[in-house]
Amino acid sequence: MKKKTAWDEIKAFAIELVKKKTKAQQIDSAPSGKQFALEIGIYVGLLLCYFFLVLSFLSNWLKNLFDQNKLIYALVAWALVAGQGVVLEIVAVALLKVIKSKTD
C-alpha cells in the first residue's frame, strides 16, 4: 500500500475544510463547548498577533503604497484581510487538531 506523504495529508486536510457534510457528520464533528472555546481562544491569539505584526512592520509601507501605487495597494489590502480571515482560521483548525491528537 502506498505510504501517505505530507502533501497527501495537506490535500486531505484542505478537502476536509470545504467538503459538504451530512447532518450526521455535522453532529459527529461538532466541537464540544470546551473545544469551541479553545478554538476561539487560539483564533483570537493568532488574529491579534497578525494585526500587531502588520501594524509594526507594514504600516508605513502601506501608507506609501497608498500614495504611490493604488493598484498594488488594492491587491495587498485584499490579500491582508483575506489572509487574516482564511489563513488564520486554517492555522487555528490545524493547531486544534494537533492539540487534540496530543491530548487523546
Next chain:
Amino acid sequence: MDFPISGQHISPIYLAAVGFIVGIFGGFFGVGGSFLAGPGLFVTGLPMNFVVGTDLAHIVGKSLVASREHLVRGNVDMKLALIMAGGTMIGTEAGAQVIQYLKQFKMVNIVVGVVFIGVLILISAFMAWESWATIKRSHVAELRLKGKTAPPAVSRFHEKIQRFRLWPMIDLAESGIKNISFWMILIVAVVAGFLAGFLGGGAGYLRMPLLVYALGVPTKVAVGTDLFEVAVSASYGTLSHAIKGNVDILIALVMHTGAAVGAQIGVKLTDFFRGPKIRLAFSPLPLIGAALIVYGLLTGHQMK
C-alpha cells in the same frame, strides 16, 4: 490610535467592538452587517467614501470564513451562487463608479447617508411585517399537526417571479426551485451588488430578503448563498474601492479582528433558530444603523 492612510484618529477598541458585534450578526443572519458597520464608522468622523470602501474590506475575511462554514453545512446553492457572482460584480462596480462621480461634487456623505437611511427603514419595516405574519400563520393548527412551518407571507410574489418565462430557464435543485428565469437571478444579483458598491458592506440586508421573497430560496440556503455572494461583492468591491483610494486597510484589519471571532459565534447560533424567527430578530437591527447615520449627519461628523 492614528490611522495614517485616512488620516483619522479612532479608538482601536471601539473598532474591534463594532467588528465583533457586526461579526455575530453577520454569521447569524447571513448578512455582512454593513447596516451597522457603515454607520458605526461614519460616527467616528471617517469620510463616507472611506466608510464604504473600508466597510467592504473588513468583511472580506469573515465572509470567506463564514461562507466556508455554511458550505460544509450544505447551506450554499453553488449553482445559484455562481450565476449571481457575475451580476454581483457588475452591480458592485456600478455602485463604486457612482461614489466616484459624487466625490467630484463633494456630495458623497449626504447622498449616501440619505439613501442608506431610506433603505434601512424600508428593510426593517418589511422584514418585521413579513416575519410576524409568517409566525402567526405557522401557529395554524393544521401546520402544527403536520410539523411544518408556514411559507413566507409574501409567497405569492416569488411564485409570480418563478412563473416569468424568459429563456434561459434554470433549475436550482439545492433550493428546491424547478424553473426560474436566469434574468430574474441576474437582476437580484445586480441590484444587491449595486448597493454593496454604493453603500458599502455586502448588501446582504437586501440580497437575503430578495433571495427568500423574490426567488423563493429557503431561508437557511438563502443565508449560506448570500454569504457566498457577500464574499464575492466584498472582494471585488475592496479591489475597486482601494484602486479609487477609498480603503483604509489598517482600520479594516482592526475591525476584522473583532468581526472574525464574532462571525464564528454567529454561525454556531444558526443551529438553534428557525427561519421566521431569524427574520423577526433581524428586523429592528437596520434601524440602529439608520439612527447612527442620522446622528452623524446632524452632528456634522461628516465635515471632518
